[in-house]
Amino acid sequence: MDTATPAVTAALHDGTSVVAASSRVDARRHGELLLPAVDRVLAEAGVKIDAVTGVVVGVGPGPYTGLRVGLVTAATFASALGVPVHGVCTLDGLAYEAGLDEPFVVATDARRKEVYWARYENARTRATDAAVDRPAEIAEQVAGLPAVGAGALLYPETFPDARGPEHVSAAALAALAAEKLEAGGEFLPPQPLYLRRPDAQVPKNYKVVTPK
């Protein structure tokens, strides 16, 4: 599952292939849509919940509120079933889905006129740590490279060769994770990649409840 981009996405992988997948794009409703998506893929596959042997979750980077939905859902789901939870960088999922066999860039929308991004050698090999920057500031580092993701599509001056997929799909994330599990590869801890410090502003009158 992944909620680091506007896509609310869940998929079920049986070790060989993706058996069911569900994606809906709605950046404001991650919390409402994720669990029904999980329910849908399990029901569609006709798999009993105890058959699940592991959970893979996109750890971002992504806008915090939505990102946390996926992480806390994965963590509690896995805890209830007593199975491991593996973190995968969301940008890696997009890179895997893009399937390019040449150097390229993945960029997602970080809002506030910034992108979350990383450079890749190919679909399976990330060359830089995920970062958050203004597109203009990274223009030199991404010059001449194809770019995938909504962040690339949003800023054509920086990413003239932008293309899809726009958002990550859990199907790609699961397929990538299945490859890694098979090969004994390493996962990230299931903790969010925020890449930004929290805005430390105390709101006025938080939690005031005025019935009427």
Next chain:
Amino acid sequence: MADEPLVLGIETSCDETGVGIVRGTTLLADAIASSVDTHARFGGVVPEIASRAHLEAMVPTIERALKDAGVSARDLDGIAVTAGPGLAGALLVGVSAAKAYAYALGKPLYGVNHLASHICVDQLEHGPLPEPTMALLVSGGHSSLLLAPDITADVRPMGATIDDAAGEAFDKIARVLDLGFPGGPVIDRLAKEGDPKAIAFPRGLSGSRDPAYDFSFSGLKTAVARWIEAKRAAGEEVPVRDVAASFQEAVVDVLTRKAVRACKDEGVDHLMIGGGVAANSRLRALAEERCERAGVRLRVPRPKLCTDNGAMVAALGAEMVARGRPASDWELSADSSLPVTDPHVPGAPDHDHVHEVSKDNLYS
């Protein structure tokens, strides 16, 4: 199972990650992880910091609660969670967690109201709630007077603050006096050594034409701050203990007077006080005195159950199960302004059969 349901409750509406477990009206576990220390240097709760802390603390706090209670998650009869009101991003962590946990275990989910939970928690201390119960809820986030004929289905607002919450006033005055955050406990402590009659601070909304059950603490807050500033400007020492005692007296005087009056007007013979400010010793003492005079029975849970916690959510969830209230949908969302009149968020009736189908599919 119907009488004494075993329910796990999750609370993340503000800065406490709470997971409680109850069996009927018996408290089995009350695990809390608080991010209050992180917020202290900002002088108030920072929503993003609270949300990050909830995510980190969630699974460990659930596991600790289960261990403390000595029960297995498989034996639970339901999972309850605060669906609102509260900080949106903070609520979302708890709601998402509860949904996934309930779903994975194949248990019904109950999204419940934070305020109704504050009332229902008293069942863990003093047994089943009398019906109706009058409840005064006072904390950093709320100041409400509620009439609860049925805590699972019928909660009516009698009055509420029109500006600041009572607890916020304590925090603000503590800040003016350089006493740190949160302000409640330290003001309570200093007030014990001060004279509550030393300074006549104003009692908000206490005129004969003012709304009988609403509160206002903004004017009091300003009056106290001005009084302190005037002393400082005159180069005089601020009598911190007297200021604390007189300020606190003004707050609890209005709270208790209005609460007892509401009981009398409505013919209700029980008053419940909850929320973080219910830990205030002077509020408890004055409420006791006035309730006794009015022939009203006072019920105040121990301080740890008054502040935000998971046990209160579990308590209300258990009551929902016991009374056969409908469970919530998997689409349940966090509602930062969930009305106090909604004790819980039942699922849409036409969704039920869909879940039954997938339930057979998933768990049988």
